[in-house]
Amino acid sequence: MVLGSRNIHYVVVKLIILLLLSTTSLKAEDYSWSIEKINEKNVMVSMNGQIQHGDRLYFYIPSANCNRVENLFTFYTAANNSNLTNLQDK
Numbered sequence: 001m002v003l004g005s006r007n008i009h010y011v012v013v014k015l016i017i018l019l020l021l022s023t024t025s026l027k028a029e030d031y032s033w034s035i036e037k038i039n040e041k042n043v044m045v046s047m048n049g050q051i052q053h054g055d056r057l058y059f060y061i062p063s064a065n066c067n068r069v070e071n072l073f074t075f076y077t078a079a080n081n082s083n084l085t086n087l088q089d090k
Helices: 005-025 083-086
Strands: 034-037 042-048 056-062 070-074
Touching: none
Parallel strands: none
Antiparallel strands: 034 042, 042 056, 056 070
16 A cells, blocks of 8 residues: 555654654653652652753751751763863852
């Protein structure tokens, strides 16, 4: 069976719509807070990045002083990115 240009166009449009719908439907738990018990006294709370999935924002809460919170984060960058040194001591 030979597909005509109209049939190919129809299939391509359907595939693009399917691809867009499958990539934009993120689950709600992707942006929910995760609470992890580090040890008997400390807790780490984290969340996926909303700009780049896989980046994480962390808050470390020591039990010795719950009013003190340490902020940590991870991010992706290109290999050998020379601009990373601009982030030092900030």
